[in-house]
Structure formats: structure tokens, C-alpha cells
Amino acid sequence: MQWRDQGTLIEIVPPKEFSFRECLVFLGRSNQEVLHRIQNQQLFKLVKIMNELILLKIGWKNHRMTIEFPMGEPTWLIKEEVVHYICNWFDLERDLSGFYEMASKDTVLQSLITKYDGLRIIGIPDLFEALTWAIMGQQINLSFAYTLKKRFVEHFGEKIDIEGDTFWLYPTFEAIALLEVDALRKLQFTTRKAEYVIGTARAIATGKLSKQLLIELDAELQQEVLVNIKGIGPWTAHYVMMKCLLTQSAFPMTDVGLHLALKAQLGLDVKPDLDEIKKMASNWSGWEAYATFYLWRSLYE
DNA sequence: GTCCAGGATACTG
């Protein structure tokens, strides 16, 4: 990844297919989001690196991604980690030419790659966040899922106040591993969701599960390990593979959002069934995660 | 009031 340290500013040279504006559309899809903020085409995000809170102000200028540090210039080591984080978050190191080539010949994806040209998967680099956010989203509408997440973050996350704005960090697995079900029931988690979230935190806390461990496995084994955890089914496993492990072939094919997007794109009266979806997806082989992400994007016009 | 949301699990025949 090519980047330049300009002191109080970092510039990242973006990959060929990249649109910061498109990525912002996806990031701005919910006004209930508490983990980042968008103002005047600038993205604000609080991260913790080497035990230090760092506020990032991410923008776009002269064909470069720019990172500024409103809380002051960090050390070079931290800057390096910041660049690594941004690459992970925006999936900057992936060569998308294969996806665009396949999609240009695909009846479903064809129009999407033109409309959303340069969109990349916006990931969730933290495994605990990816897993538990997915669990919160099971079976309920996204709006309520965001309500749950907001309560979860504001009860158990760390925050910092800067010039009247509050920025939050997602709760750590260490903190959540110590909770009992009651603590989350109070936030209107179902008993099961509370158990799943705490169980996941404990699985990570005991070292049974880690991003490092998963990232070294192929897609099939990743799914196997994830599904082994209580509360993680195929949908959640593939969601996490897609958003955290950046597995190209991850494919949450039972996802309701995917079904609704396909229904709209194809002008169907009812949602497509799994056989129809598998048939369409056979053409996406190796790029299922990007196909899914572009379809999700089509839901946020 | 009814139905469905970015599902997973335990139970039943």
C-alpha cells in the first residue's frame, strides 16, 4: 500500500477501482450509527491503537485519501497501524479487475457496477464487533438492530468527548465476557441473543477463537469453525467472513436483504427462492462477497 | 390487528 506521511496528514494512494464517495453512501446508510460520523464528506472514526485513543478524520482530496488527526499528530508507528486499519476497513488491497470483468457479463450485476463504480466492501475489522453485530441483526429489522447496537455501545463502550461531539469505541470482548445475561436483557436483547453475545465474547477471551486463527483457514474451514459457536449459523458465519475476514467467496445466501435486492433488480413479484439464487450465483464464483455487497448497496438509494 | 425484519436452535413426528 502506497502512502505518504505529511506530518499532521497522511495521504493514501487509492487502488484503481475506488470511489470514496460511494463508500460514504454505504457508511451513511443509517442515522442511528454510533461508531462513525459523516460531516461535509468527511468521515470521523475513533480507534484504539497501541492502547491510545486516536480520532481519524478521513477525506478525499486530489485523488488521494487523506487522514487527519484532530487530537494531535501520533507517532510514526501508530500512523503505520492507522494505514493498515484503513486498508482493512475499505478493502483497499484487493484487485477488483476480476470482479468487474465477471460482472460486466452478468445480467444481475451489470448495471450495478456502473452505478456504484468504485464501491468496495466496507469491512468490520474487529472480529468481536463483526460477530456480535451480526448476532444483533438476526431476525429483526435493521432499524431495531441499530437501536440494540447503540444501547450496547453506549452502555459498555469507551467514549471521548471532543468539542461537543461524542465518539464511541465498540465494547471489548474482555468487558462483555464478564457480563451475565441480565445485563443485556435490560437493553432489550432476547435471552438467546444475550447468551450468544456473551458466549462469543468468552470464546474470544479464552483464545478459542481469533481473527488470526480464522484468517489462515480456507473458506470452508472458516465456516466450520464459526458455525461451531452457539448462535452462529450459516448466515452469520458468511456475514463475518465477508465483512471481517474479507473472504471473497463468502456468500450469505439466506440473507433477506440480498433477497429483496434481487427481487427489485429482476423485477420479480416475490423474493427468489434458494435454488434460483444458487443458479444466479453460479456465475459469481469466487466473487460472491462483492456481488452481495453491490446488491446490498442497491437497497440504499 | 397482521406480517415481516440482514436467523438460530430446540423440539417433534
Next chain:
DNA sequence: CAGTATCATGGA
């Protein structure tokens, strides 16, 4: 095994 009840709440 495949089908079914259950979870719990909000929004259309």
C-alpha cells in the same frame, strides 16, 4: 432427517 414452534421487538 424435514418441518415447526419459539424468541421479542418495531415499523409498515
